[in-house]
Amino acid sequence: MPSVNILKFGVSSPADVTPIQGLLRAGYDPSQVLALIGKSEGNGCVNDFSRTLSAMVWEPMLPKDSVTVFSGGTEGVISPHVTFLVKEHGGANTGLLATVGRTRKLDPHEIGTADHAREVAVLVKCPLLTTNKLQEIRAAGKTPPTSDTYQSMAKSRYASAVGVAVALGEVAEGEVDAAIESGTTWSAAASCSSGAELEDCHILVLASSPEPGRLRATSTFMEDAIDGRAVVEALGEVNRDQGQVLQVFVKAEADPTGEIRGKRHTMNTDSDILSTRHARAAVGGLVAGLTGDTQLYVSGGAEGQGPPGGGSFCLVYTCPE
Amino acid sequence: MPSVNILKFGVSSPADVTPIQGLLRAGYDPSQVLALIGKSEGNGCVNDFSRTLSAMVWEPMLPKDSVTVFSGGTEGVISPHVTFLVKEHGGANTGLLATVGRTRKLDPHEIGTADHAREVAVLVKCPLLTTNKLQEIRAAGKTPPTSDTYQSMAKSRYASAVGVAVALGEVAEGEVDAAIESGTTWSAAASCSSGAELEDCHILVLASSPEPGRLRATSTFMEDAIDGRAVVEALGEVNRDQGQVLQVFVKAEADPTGEIRGKRHTMNTDSDILSTRHARAAVGGLVAGLTGDTQLYVSGGAEGQGPPGGGSFCLVYTCPE
Amino acid sequence: MPSVNILKFGVSSPADVTPIQGLLRAGYDPSQVLALIGKSEGNGCVNDFSRTLSAMVWEPMLPKDSVTVFSGGTEGVISPHVTFLVKEHGGANTGLLATVGRTRKLDPHEIGTADHAREVAVLVKCPLLTTNKLQEIRAAGKTPPTSDTYQSMAKSRYASAVGVAVALGEVAEGEVDAAIESGTTWSAAASCSSGAELEDCHILVLASSPEPGRLRATSTFMEDAIDGRAVVEALGEVNRDQGQVLQVFVKAEADPTGEIRGKRHTMNTDSDILSTRHARAAVGGLVAGLTGDTQLYVSGGAEGQGPPGGGSFCLVYTCPE
Amino acid sequence: MPSVNILKFGVSSPADVTPIQGLLRAGYDPSQVLALIGKSEGNGCVNDFSRTLSAMVWEPMLPKDSVTVFSGGTEGVISPHVTFLVKEHGGANTGLLATVGRTRKLDPHEIGTADHAREVAVLVKCPLLTTNKLQEIRAAGKTPPTSDTYQSMAKSRYASAVGVAVALGEVAEGEVDAAIESGTTWSAAASCSSGAELEDCHILVLASSPEPGRLRATSTFMEDAIDGRAVVEALGEVNRDQGQVLQVFVKAEADPTGEIRGKRHTMNTDSDILSTRHARAAVGGLVAGLTGDTQLYVSGGAEGQGPPGGGSFCLVYTCPE
Structure with a gap:
């Protein structure tokens, strides 16, 4: 790498x-x-x-x-x-080490499936299902994993996250179908976002080098969308190293139970603003308030990318060598 | 009180x-x-x-x-x-001391004007202009301060804040018209929100008692929407008193310059989600992440209620007597 | 009646x-x-x-x-x-004849199911699933028909429409489960809308009297959301009777194929405005432009209430006796 | 041409x-x-x-x-x-005749002003004010015509429409400032839309040829957003000529009084969906329902482009020679 x-x-x-x-x-x-x-x-x-x-x-x-x-x-x-x-x-x-790759183009009917999961591995950009693609699937006599275009984004992110878990050995190859079916697998190393602008998956793997240098990455996950402690601890690490934050990659989502720490939230019943928008705004507010930086990579929809309602968190910083 | x-x-x-x-x-x-x-x-x-x-x-x-x-x-x-x-x-x-009051009903054409400001004084709920009220004003041969219903919310909040500033002696009575005109006066003690459900202003004054008790209030303001330091300092005070947060009253807004600390934000150019919604989500995320509580009073639109882009901040907590 | x-x-x-x-x-x-x-x-x-x-x-x-x-x-x-x-x-x-009724309160897990369909019969207001109700279902060890609150509105409308079809003898009692499963049954006599404000179904049956009077109702359906011909024909009937339109009850929806007469529409891929809102606006514009009246009952989501992409249409008018 | x-x-x-x-x-x-x-x-x-x-x-x-x-x-x-x-x-x-042109690039502070109006003349695409442009104006010590980015779209469309009126001799050159000030001038020949993607104005003039051919254009205006009669009359002309509709160019807006034919509409008080979106949906529904075609040019915001609440309407059709 x-x-x-x-x-x-x-x-x-x-x-x-x-x-x-x-x-x-x-x-x-x-x-x-x-x-x-x-x-x-x-x-x-x-x-x-x-x-x-x-x-x-x-x-x-x-x-x-x-x-x-x-x-x-x-x-x-x-x-x-x-x-x-x-x-x-x-x-x-x-x-800091990195490597990148792309999968083959996925057929629309593969998006969000076990086939999709087998193709990927840690910052992943993956496709979604539009109305046109749904028609294409049906015309081919196949069944889409969902007929809701917004939900297809979640399915695609989840399949990508399962792929990451497999690549990192967190899930065995033989368990991919079961993981896709269950919807409950997660890897704190995965950050996946979907979009209509691509048909393959774009993959970026980021890692600290075994040989230390002027850049470092530290990874953790937020337990929920208000897990300020996880952020504060990561920043504590930066401080101990007398470092400076360069970038934060964090995933955010509305807790699927409809509650955060036992208190109701309204992200899942808001028909004017979809839940991923709410989640980005809130987690972005927290991380910006603690780092003092608003140029953050906060991505919405953390299915399989941390505990339900939470999300993966990776911070890259410079430190004096 | x-x-x-x-x-x-x-x-x-x-x-x-x-x-x-x-x-x-x-x-x-x-x-x-x-x-x-x-x-x-x-x-x-x-x-x-x-x-x-x-x-x-x-x-x-x-x-x-x-x-x-x-x-x-x-x-x-x-x-x-x-x-x-x-x-x-x-x-x-x-x-903790408190007192409440109401102004007389405001005529629609007074909303957001110096007349409005003269009626108020620190947590204020104030009216706004609907299409019906705009017609009423015009039918009476008067001119509304704005013909945009969403902007009337801002005008109404600002007039209320000027009223608070006058009541607290921060602005002289004779300067009300000038303050309304300028749009640049502010009081960190003001928290004003507007709504179509009322025609008068509801006013609540909250203060720490000179005689200490088991409840305390501490007030400050956020310099901008990512002013985590203001929040952390207020929480530091609670910790020193071995207290527990009961409630936070905070105002939030999109910086009118379109930037926060020199970096562009997009709250003022989003035609899908109005800026007050963005601001509440972000500041709510920050304060919830630091207090661990999501039952927060975060109100959007801080015109005159703190420095531009920031907002007033008041925290009530219990402490051992 | x-x-x-x-x-x-x-x-x-x-x-x-x-x-x-x-x-x-x-x-x-x-x-x-x-x-x-x-x-x-x-x-x-x-x-x-x-x-x-x-x-x-x-x-x-x-x-x-x-x-x-x-x-x-x-x-x-x-x-x-x-x-x-x-x-x-x-x-x-x-x-004009009418009768009304209510079903018993539906348990949350029944909403949108065959049990729901068995309870209803032609203008129906029916419940939906909120986050709280979803939790209630899961806590009881049952499975909700959908975990998406917006989709639960569609499921509820469809079950109501199947109920109407049964009551009118358009679907046999024994075929309710199959109809719910298939999602393809429809009755042009059904107009169903869902809401969080009720837990039972409110039912209104409207019919022309066999004995003519000063009021008449005429029913048809729109083949798709731009079926101006259906509206024009109904208005032609009013004209022949020298009548005047009193009210129109019409259902509207985004064609689930993503196309209207072979041309793409974007209602199903708009993540800012949900499709029922688009459909009401468009069909409301058409019917208002033809009747000259904007006080119309245009309701969104026509699952089972007309052909896919179309919707039921009922017009009540006065005519000289 | x-x-x-x-x-x-x-x-x-x-x-x-x-x-x-x-x-x-x-x-x-x-x-x-x-x-x-x-x-x-x-x-x-x-x-x-x-x-x-x-x-x-x-x-x-x-x-x-x-x-x-x-x-x-x-x-x-x-x-x-x-x-x-x-x-x-x-x-x-x-x-059918047509000619096109572009104005020079407008300085941000000119957008929506009399200077802007002097530059234009019938289907016009014109710029708007973003947050960046607002800052640019203020940095230059000038005052923007509005500090609301969405309202700047209306100002820009109106100035373009005044320009069209001048070019067609409907408004005298010397009355441009007064027309901009009043906000009440209109030309049924103008169709103007604004966007952030350009800094000049794009202009397209369309006219029927004095020498008849296989294409014809007919222009009128809608009195209000439900003026089905205007549409029906234009289509009547097509029928008389045994023609077929090729395209409709129509402008739509929410009546600024908040009412259509004395009945309240809610487009101006909806803080989730801005009024131009509502207006396009409704007028698009009407014109599509009458023409049977959904590939229509329906543009929102008809300031100066027809009577208030209405909009310009131009239909191009083929007819047997």
């Missing part, structure tokens, strides 16, 4: 590619880009064309074997931005 | 009045209620009928001279609930 | 009960009310508290054995209003 | 450029395109990135001096599509 640096830039719209200039000014060339991870300002749901727009303007500028992961939804204080993962010059050690 | 106790209960819907039983079980009678302050689960904007519904079911159960303050919008993790302020038995000191 | 008159009044908010004065002025007493059918201005989905508010203010004013049917959602040009069905003085023939 | 043909194609997403193949199959070359007019499926408001996406994928394929007019919002039954206006082969007469 190559050693990587991480650079973050604000964008003025989903079509803004000026961060490429920031990359150049920092001494990197677009050819060194392994992955581009962005938060774009659409609704983060089925008809979020800000994601498609960002993918369309960025992909021609980046290497063919790099991946893009655009997560829609900058509810509340979250600031639209992009994060580059670039291969370090001359392979010098930074302390 | 009478000495008061504070009791908080979850509700299962805006029509749920079962908390009256909790009040009775705690040994209080509805006749002791000074104020009922609730978060109801509508959109918190112009057409939020959850507020009207709550007012309608609760007001017949409470003393005529008590006030209700229902703030709509439980975005993100905020849990619908009601908070009673009740006069303590036999006037015994609790450490 | 008693002979009835029909009276329609605009309302200024979901809490407006002034139409009772219109009823009195027309010479009727509230004790003569058989049914009150209203369009209230909430989102018409799960968290529509305008319906609850209307039910709460109206029900104490009406006879215990009358029914209320409040349908939320006045998207587009639809105007909030209420329609009274009142028993004619002295049982005089008006040409 | 060149003689033009008109071709319409459905799209599967805002990024779908396959209609170019339909154009080629019909025997036209992209170099013949004068204008591309599309309905894309975003919210049609400030943060509608479907418009930007469509502009981005289409503009590189079309002549530099052609214009694009993308109008967001396919609420209700409206089907996403694009309409080409192409110069007829060899300048042969079709009966």
Whole structure:
């Protein structure tokens, strides 16, 4: 796995590619880009064309074997931005390793199924089912896992998370079908978001190097959407290392029981704002308030990516070598 | 000002009045209620009928001279609930004082004006302009301060806040017109929310008693919507007193510049979710994550109620006597 | 079945009960009310508290054995209003007959099932599943027909429509389970809407009298959401009778295939506005444009109440005797 | 003005450029395109990135001096599509004439002002104010005409409509400032829509040729959003000519008085769905129901483009020569 640096830039719209200039000014060339991870300002749901727009303007500028992961939804204080993962010059050690890949294109009827889970492995961008794709499945005489386009996003994220769990040895290959069926498997290492702008899965694996460097990653999970303690502890680690936070990758969701710590929430009965939007806004507010940074990767819908109602949490920081 | 106790209960819907039983079980009678302050689960904007519904079911159960303050919008993790302020038995000191009042009914054309500001004084529930009221103003040959119903909510909150500032001596009586005109006055003691369910202003003044007791209130303001430090400091005070948080009253808003600490936010350009909803979700997420409690009074739209983009913050807690 | 008159009044908010004065002025007493059918201005989905508010203010004013049917959602040009069905003085023939009833309260786990279908019979208001009810079902060790609160509205409407089909002899009693399972049965006589404000089903049967009078009802169905021809033909009948339209009861839905006459629509992929809201707005626009009246009963979600993508259509009009 | 043909194609997403193949199959070359007019499926408001996406994928394929007019919002039954206006082969007469142009780029502080009005003249796509642009104006020490991004769309449309009125001699050059100030001027020949994806105004003038051909255009206006008579009369003209409707260009808005024909509507008090979305859905439903076609250009916000609450209406049809 190559050693990587991480650079973050604000964008003025989903079509803004000026961060490429920031990359150049920092001494990197677009050819060194392994992955581009962005938060774009659409609704983060089925008809979020800000994601498609960002993918369309960025992909021609980046290497063919790099991946893009655009997560829609900058509810509340979250600031639209992009994060580059670039291969370090001359392979010098930074302390942070990364690798990327893509699965084959999934047929629509495979999205959200065990077949889908077998194709993936840790920051994953995966497809969803639109009305057109649902028709395609039915025309082929097959049955979609759901006929609700918004729910297909959850199914797709969950199948991706099961794939991550398998890749990390947390779930055995032979148990994929059972895991998909049960809906209760989870891996704190998975962060999966779905979108209509792709038909394969984009995969990014991030890891601390066994050989320490100026960058470090620390991973944990939030027990629920108000788990400030998990965030405070991760920041405590940064402080002990006299480090500075570069980026946080966190998943958020509305607790499926309809309650958080025994108190009712209303995210699952709001027919005006879908639950993933609520969850991003709340968890984004918490993490921004504790880090002082609003350019955060907060992604909604944490099915299989942490305990129910919680979500995976990964923090990358610099520290004096 | 009478000495008061504070009791908080979850509700299962805006029509749920079962908390009256909790009040009775705690040994209080509805006749002791000074104020009922609730978060109801509508959109918190112009057409939020959850507020009207709550007012309608609760007001017949409470003393005529008590006030209700229902703030709509439980975005993100905020849990619908009601908070009673009740006069303590036999006037015994609790450490917390409160008094309530109402203005005369405002004529529609007065809402959001200097006339409105002259009528008020610290937790204020104030009216807004509906289409019907706009027509009434025009039919009377007068000019409404705005013809946008959502903006009338902001105008009404701001006029209420100026009224609070005058009552506290922060603004001179003779400067009311100028303050209304400028739009830049603010008081960290003001918490104002507007609604279509009333035509007068409901006012609640809360203060720590000079004579300490088992309850305390501490007030500050958030500099911006991610001012975690203000929250952490207030909680530090509670910890020093070995206390426990009972309730937080906090105002939240989208920074009108479109940026928070130099980074763009998208709350003011989102045509699907109005900015007050975003702001409540984010600040609610932060305060819930730090207090571990989701039954919080987080109200959106902090015009004149703290620095622009921030908001007033008041925390009530118990401490060992 | 008693002979009835029909009276329609605009309302200024979901809490407006002034139409009772219109009823009195027309010479009727509230004790003569058989049914009150209203369009209230909430989102018409799960968290529509305008319906609850209307039910709460109206029900104490009406006879215990009358029914209320409040349908939320006045998207587009639809105007909030209420329609009274009142028993004619002295049982005089008006040409229009009606009868009402209620089922027993349904247990949450029965909503949207064959048990639900067995309880009903033609304008039906039926319950839905909230987060609380879902928990109740699970706590009892039972399985809800869906865990999505918005989808539970569709399941409930469909079960009601199957009930109507059975009552009218369109479906045999023994085929209820199969009809619920298939999801493809429909009756053009059914108009069903669901809400959180009730736990039983409210039922209203409307029919033309065999003995003609000054009121007539004509029923048909729209083949799809743009079936202007069905509306024009019904209006042609009114014209031939030199009549005047009093009220239209129409159901609307987004075609589940994602297309109307071979052209794509976007109602099923819009994550900002749920499909029932789109459908009401469009069909309301069509019927209002053809009748010149915006106080229409247009209700969203026509599962089992007409061909897929279409909906039942009933028009009541006066004609010279 | 060149003689033009008109071709319409459905799209599967805002990024779908396959209609170019339909154009080629019909025997036209992209170099013949004068204008591309599309309905894309975003919210049609400030943060509608479907418009930007469509502009981005289409503009590189079309002549530099052609214009694009993308109008967001396919609420209700409206089907996403694009309409080409192409110069007829060899300048042969079709009966329909068109010409296009662009203004210079407007400075942000000019948007929605008299300066803006002086630049335009009949189907106009014009810019809006985002948060960034508002800051730019203020940084330059100037005052924006509004600080509400959604309202800036209305201001921009109105200024464009005044420009059209001037160009057609309906308003004198010297009265532009007064017309902007009053807000009450209108031209039934204007159809203006605003978007964040451009900084100049795109202008398309469409006219029937004095020399008749196989295409004809007929223009009128809707008196209000339920003016079915205007639509029926236009269709009557088509029938008399034994023609077939090719496309309808219609503007829709929520009546600013809050009433339609004396009955209240709720489009101006809905804080979940902005009024332009409601208006498109309703008028789209009416026109689709009468034409049987859902691929309609229905654009929201008709300030200055017809009587208040109504909107301009233009129908293009083929007829046997």
